[in-house]
Amino acid sequence: MTSLRIVTWNINSVRLRLPLLADLVRDMAPDVICLQETKCxxxxxxxxxxxxxxxxYRAMRGMKGYNGVAVLSRVPFTVRHDDPNWCGKGDCRHLGVDLDVPGGLELHDFYVPAGGDIPDREVNPKFAHKLDFIAEATAWNRGRGPTRRSVLVGDLNIAPLEHDVWSHRQMMKIVSHTPVEVEALTGWQQAGEWRDAIRHMLPEPQKVYTWWSYRAKDWAAADKGRRLDHVWVSDDLVGKLSGHQIHKPARGWTQASDHVPVLVELKL
Incomplete structure (x- = not known):
């Protein structure tokens, strides 16, 4: 039986925070790291x-100053070159690979648009882009049928469940937790018959966060977090889940990202 440890992390600039990757490797011992917002x-x-x-083994899709995804691996993989160009923007928000592990494994690294501040697609083009992106991803998954031997990770920029945010009532009108976003993300998940790996292991009503704003003077004391970073697995991998880690101490690292690394372990 092979153990596979996959980490997802919005690094918020891979060149600026390269030294922190060493801390991540030391603390979490991953086999595969999926990065978002590499800005490179x-x-x-x-x-x-x-x-x-x-x-x-490395693959990346990056651009200057914005977005960007990358996969770093100790095991060989093949890049999936036929995955879509979302919304026709070529803005480096998705990278798919096939990992060379027993039985094979399809891995997708996503960075969903944040959506700006106003949750109204008519007045906020960024919010419209977010909803359009998820709609395209949903149609793509539906067209492919139920996922098999697959993992999807990334900064999906939506905290869908009541206990994925510090205050469900106060967050209902805030981008990342609005009903229209939650409905869209749930539809995507259902279209691919994905299972939420973290919530499988940490079911509600446990509070689970992966992001804390830079705006808080003391993020740890305020603890007003959101679960924006996700790991989904196909139904046939749920029984293979053997561990998880949400590395909250990483939010306190020097020059930290506002997201923390999230790990799942599979026994294949």
Missing amino acids: PDEFFPHDGTEALGFP
Whole structure:
């Protein structure tokens, strides 16, 4: 039986926070790291630094200053080049790979648009883009049929459940927890018959957060978090889930991202 440890992390600039990747590897011992918001054109990706951490297999889709996703792996993989160009924008928000593990494993790394501040698609183009992106992802999953031997991770920028936010009542009109976003994300999940791996292991009503705003003077004392970072698995992998970690101490690292790494372990 093979153990596979997958971490997802919105790093908020891979070059700026490259030293923190060493802390992540030390603390979490991942086999695969899926990054979002790398903010780095492919030609400037820090290959030497990530190679030194023990990840010889790497793929990335990046652009200057915004967005960007990357997969770092200790195990070989093949990049899935035929996955869609979401909303026709070419804005580096998705990377799919096929991992070379027993039985094979399809892995998708997503960075969903944040959606701006106003939860109204008519007056806020960023919110419209977010909903359109999820609608396209939902149609893509529905067209592919039920997922098998698959994992989807990333910063999906929506906290769907009541206990995924610090205050369900106060967050209902705040982008990331509005009913229209929750409905959209739930539809995507159902279209692929995905299972929420973290909530499988940490069911409600446990409060679970992966993001704390930079705006709080003392993020830990306020603890006004949201669960924006997700791991979904296909139904046939639910029984393979053997562990998880939400690395909250990472929010207190020097020059920390506002997101923390999230890990799941599978016994394949």
